[in-house]
Amino acid sequence: MSFRYVSLCDRDCVYCGEPATSVDHVPPRIIRKSYSLHGLNQKDFYVVPACHDCNVRCLGANGPWTLKERIQFVKERIRKLNAKILTLPDWTPEELGQLEPGLRASVLSGLNHRAWVLRRLAFVPTKLTQFRGPKPRLTDSF
Numbered sequence: 001m002s003f004r005y006v007s008l009c010d011r012d013c014v015y016c017g018e019p020a021t022s023v024d025h026v027p028p029r030i031i032r033k034s035y036s037l038h039g040l041n042q043k044d045f046y047v048v049p050a051c052h053d054c055n056v057r058c059l060g061a062n063g064p065w066t067l068k069e070r071i072q073f074v075k076e077r078i079r080k081l082n083a084k085i086l087t088l089p090d091w092t093p094e095e096l097g098q099l100e101p102g103l104r105a106s107v108l109s110g111l112n113h114r115a116w117v118l119r120r121l122a123f124v125p126t127k128l129t130q131f132r133g134p135k136p137r138l139t140d141s142f
């Protein structure tokens, strides 16, 4: 069985925009084994670029079957896995300047992590409209 590779955003993870280090199968491979039982057609199978964190940590071997549902699922997982870091308050430069260096470095590290999480949550693949169109752009096959 060959899968179509859909390049939605070139080399970036379709879920969060980080550099892709793997490919994600939509729907999950475990479903594909019995796809006809699930009312699916092979033309609905895609392979999309994904980062390790979204592909392995957020989605695992299962997850929802459609790309749209998987995007929502990953965003919820990112939000849940980073719930604590997302509650970090903002700090003014004056407040940061009053901290001793070790604590300041720790706070800045947390704020950088929070900014990274927020970037991933806000990411929307620019080429997603191609996926929803009548014919996705096919660049390769697996």
Ligand SMILES: [Zn+2]
Binding pocket: 013, 014, 015, 016, 017, 018, 050, 051, 052, 053, 054, 055
């Ligand atoms: Zn990702």
